[in-house]
Amino acid sequence: MALNKPYLDIPGTIIFDADQSRKGYWLNQFCMSLMKAENRERFKANERAYLDEWAMTEAQKQAVLARDLNECMRLGGNIYFLAKVGSTDGKSFQQMAGSMTGLTEEQYRAMMVAGGRSPEGNRYLGENGDAQPKKKD
Incomplete structure (x- = not known):
């Protein structure tokens, strides 16, 4: 289904x-x-x-x-x-998360302390007039 x-x-x-x-x-x-x-x-x-x-x-x-x-x-x-x-x-979770975002540990920490990434453009593709949400078969 x-x-x-x-x-x-x-x-x-x-x-x-x-x-x-x-x-x-x-x-x-x-x-x-x-x-x-x-x-x-x-x-x-x-x-x-x-x-x-x-x-x-x-x-x-x-x-x-x-x-x-x-x-x-x-x-x-x-x-x-x-x-x-x-x-x-021997990596911290913060180091791992930074590596996943392309940021250094310090850059990642600074981004998170500043409130994280902006949600603008990151909610769903359809919010910018792009493709509508896909259905999974």
Whole structure:
């Protein structure tokens, strides 16, 4: 059954819904495994070998290896689970968020302290006369 998902038309936003959850199940399970010190050590010792133990897609594995968090999210990753990868690398959540926006940690912090990004032009594509919200089949 097709569901109308108007939130799919919000620029630059990935909503973690049931479809995303199913798509990213093994990616998120891998991330959660990093809560155990022995798994973090195994991952750091040979990232590819550890990733190959998980039933993730090749695209998901490549996104993790590249630390491309935006791509991980497009492929079903939940940011709160992906934070475990950043933590394993010794990164703060603020550093990770900055990397996802193309800003340095300092630039990201300054933007957030100043109130964040303007919502103008970021609500949905249709607000600027662009395409109307898409329906997901």
